[in-house]
Amino acid sequence: MLRPGERVAVAVSGGADSVALLHILRELADELGISLSVAHLNHKLRGSESDADERFVAALATACGLRYFTYAADVKAEAAKTLENIEQAGRTCRYQWFTRLLREGLADKIAVGHTQTDQAETVLYRLLRGAGGAGLAGIRPVLSTGIVRPLITVSRKQVLGYLRDGGREWREDASNRSMDFARNRIRHELMPQLTRQWNPNLEAVLAHTAAWALEEEDYWRQRTAELAAAHIEERGDGIYLRVRGIQWLPAAALKRVLRLAIGKVRGDLRGVEYEHVQALADMIASERGTGHVDLPGAAASRSFDWVRLTGSRQDSPAHGEYLMEVAGPGTYAIPGCPLSIQFTLSEGAGREPGYNDKSRRGLDWDRLPKPLILRSWRPGDRYQPLGCSEEKKLKSLFQRDRVAVWDRTGWPVVCGAGVAIGKNRDSPQPRIVWTRGFGPAADFICGEQTKRVLEITEVGPAERQDFS
Numbered sequence: 001m002l003r004p005g006e007r008v009a010v011a012v013s014g015g016a017d018s019v020a021l022l023h024i025l026r027e028l029a030d031e032l033g034i035s036l037s038v039a040h041l042n043h044k045l046r047g048s049e050s051d052a053d054e055r056f057v058a059a060l061a062t063a064c065g066l067r068y069f070t071y072a073a074d075v076k077a078e079a080a081k082t083l084e085n086i087e088q089a090g091r092t093c094r095y096q097w098f099t100r101l102l103r104e105g106l107a108d109k110i111a112v113g114h115t116q117t118d119q120a121e122t123v124l125y126r127l128l129r130g131a132g133g134a135g136l137a138g139i140r141p142v143l144s145t146g147i148v149r150p151l152i153t154v155s156r157k158q159v160l161g162y163l164r165d166g167g168r169e170w171r172e173d174a175s176n177r178s179m180d181f182a183r184n185r186i187r188h189e190l191m192p193q194l195t196r197q198w199n200p201n202l203e204a205v206l207a208h209t210a211a212w213a214l215e216e217e218d219y220w221r222q223r224t225a226e227l228a229a230a231h232i233e234e235r236g237d238g239i240y241l242r243v244r245g246i247q248w249l250p251a252a253a254l255k256r257v258l259r260l261a262i263g264k265v266r267g268d269l270r271g272v273e274y275e276h277v278q279a280l281a282d283m284i285a286s287e288r289g290t291g292h293v294d295l296p297g298a299a300a301s302r303s304f305d306w307v308r309l310t311g312s313r314q315d316s317p318a319h320g321e322y323l324m325e326v327a328g329p330g331t332y333a334i335p336g337c338p339l340s341i342q343f344t345l346s347e348g349a350g351r352e353p354g355y356n357d358k359s360r361r362g363l364d365w366d367r368l369p370k371p372l373i374l375r376s377w378r379p380g381d382r383y384q385p386l387g388c389s390e391e392k393k394l395k396s397l398f399q400r401d402r403v404a405v406w407d408r409t410g411w412p413v414v415c416g417a418g419v420a421i422g423k424n425r426d427s428p429q430p431r432i433v434w435t436r437g438f439g440p441a442a443d444f445i446c447g448e449q450t451k452r453v454l455e456i457t458e459v460g461p462a463e464r465q466d467f468s
Contacts, residue, residue, distance in 0.1 A: 001141065001148045002109060004033030008148075009069065009107035011039050011098065012060065014053040014171035017113035019060070020159045021151055023168060025111060026064055037067040039101060039110065041094050043075045045086065046175065053171050069106065071097050087181060095147070102146045114139050114149045117156035120206035121186050124194075130274050134259075137217045138210035155203060224256040232261055237406075238310040239265045243302070247284050254281055262298055265309045271296035283307070290405070303404035320410060326372035331459060334410060339460040341374055341412050341436075346453050361386055361439060362453035364446040369416030369431050377411040383432035384442045397438050412436040414456060416444075 002008060010025055012018040022038065029036055038061035042054045054070060061068035079089035098110045119138045126135035141152045151159065163170060179185055195202045227249070233240040239261050246254055255277050262277075263269045276295050283291040283302050291302040300309045322335045329345040345365060381394040398408055415430035433441045434456045446453050 001150060002032055002034055002111075006034050006108040007037065007106075008034050008109045008111050009037045009039040009098075009101055011041075011094070011110055011112045012057045013040065013113075013173070014056045014060075015113070015173055015176075016163055016170045017115055017118075017151065017156065017159055019113075019168065019170040020163050021111060021113040022060070022064070023166070024162070025150065026066075036064075037061075037069060037107060038064070039069045039098070039107075040071075041097055042070065042072040043090050043093070044072055045075055045090070046173075049174065053173075056171050069101060073097065087183065095145075098147060099145060108146065110147050112147060112149055113151055115151045115154050115156050115159060116207045117187075117203060119152055119210050120203040121183065121191060123206040123210050124191065125183065125186055132255075132274065133213050133216055133220070136209060136213040138207075138213070140214065153207070220252075220256055223253070224260055227253060227257050228260050231257060232264070234264065238308045241284075241307045241309075243284055243305045243307060251281070254284070258284075261309055262295060265311055266295075266297050280307075301406065303406065304402045306404055308404070308406055321376050322410070323373060323375040326374050326414070329454075332374055334412060337410055337460075339412070339458060341414070342457050342459050343372075344455045344457070346455070347451070348453065362446045362450070362455045363433060363440050363444045364450045365452035365454045366450075368433055368444055368454065371417065372433070373415045373430065375413055375415065377408065377413045377435070381413060381432060381435075383435070385435070385438045386440055386442045386445055388442065394435060394438075397435075401437065403437070412458070 008025065010018070010022045012022050022036075025032075025034070025036055038057060040054055040057040042050050044050055046053075058068055058070065073090075073093035075086060075090045075093055078084070078093055079086050082089060082092065084092065101107050102110065122138045123136055126138070129135075139149060139152060141149050162168075175181070176184060177188070179188070191202065199205060227246075231241055231245045233242075241257075241261060246257060249257065258277050258280050259269060259272065262272055262280075266272075272295065276293070279293045280295070280300050283293055283300065284307060286302075289302065289304045293300045295309075298309055298311055300307055302308075320336070324332060326332065326343060329343045331340045331342045333340045346362075377394050379395065382391050383394075384391045385397070394411075394413070397403075403411075412435070413432055414434040416433050417431065431441075433444050436458055440456070
């Protein structure tokens, strides 16, 4: 937890736990080989009382001969901005400041005063809210960010005894008695009642539960990372999971992979409950190839063998409808997409395509209805691709080739005469002469009498489609 030579900033609020932590670490500093400083965050929530806490901690640091860091945070403004409650906003401000102290090299570790009592209360609170194994692991003794909790196995009763025996002073935060906060109701009402009526050793039992769950979580964290590396794909427009790869995973493994995926797309799992993960698991297990699940701050959609998670409901990528006239040979960029369509005109009869090469078969330029229009596909679009005996709806071709729903938006289609740009662009009905992935229309394919050949190809990444 603490190594010789490290500079440890002790987070001191002025309350009993943090004051005791400072005195204990000061007594052990030489033995541990560490150097100490004091860090205090003024939340500005209790007016003059908050300022008095700050003065108390400053005086304590001076009396101990330690360097002192202080910062004032506007917790109410943070709560209004993030829509968090005051408790959570205060925690956010504290840990943002701790991170800054570490990042700026002012400390190697931040020691905070959470006790076994805090651990027990946290486990009970999370259990009441329906937490799984990760939630029951409670407060971690050591975080990879540099936060450590040396008193996590010490009860608050022991802390108070230590302070009183040494005649050491501390500050009492009046808000810690307010029943407006769920944590205080657990601390002052529920825990005492359960201890009296059910188990006099409840605090230790809950703390042991956390220790057990933490060991389980450490194992599953490594295992889940391995599964994620095999089954989660991170792309520019979201997180992707292949259904066939994950739907037969054991339920415990699947749900952990899903939670990890949600966390990747959201940045955290705050507000993600059991029913959200279960709904996503049910969609993956379904025999239907489509589905959608709304999640807190995220959304998941299924199309054929893929599930895509995005930061919000996003059934289509940034590029949507577009329409442009093809003035002649050249390369035309698709708006909002790294894909371009290239039109190449050459003299002479069209070449014979190789195996499975119909998408590159040339069109007879002189027989094409002009002007040519490059646009996004629309519901109802239909044409007869080369190799088909009759017209097909583009939607049917998507389904045949298992093109995911989110990949269809902005799908390039080239139409012939009859399309007008502007108010009358939908009338009269256009003739489709080429579509991405499905190639040229059979009616306009080049032949022995062709004098000029138009070849239409796509240029740029096509990372999600495999038309082979």
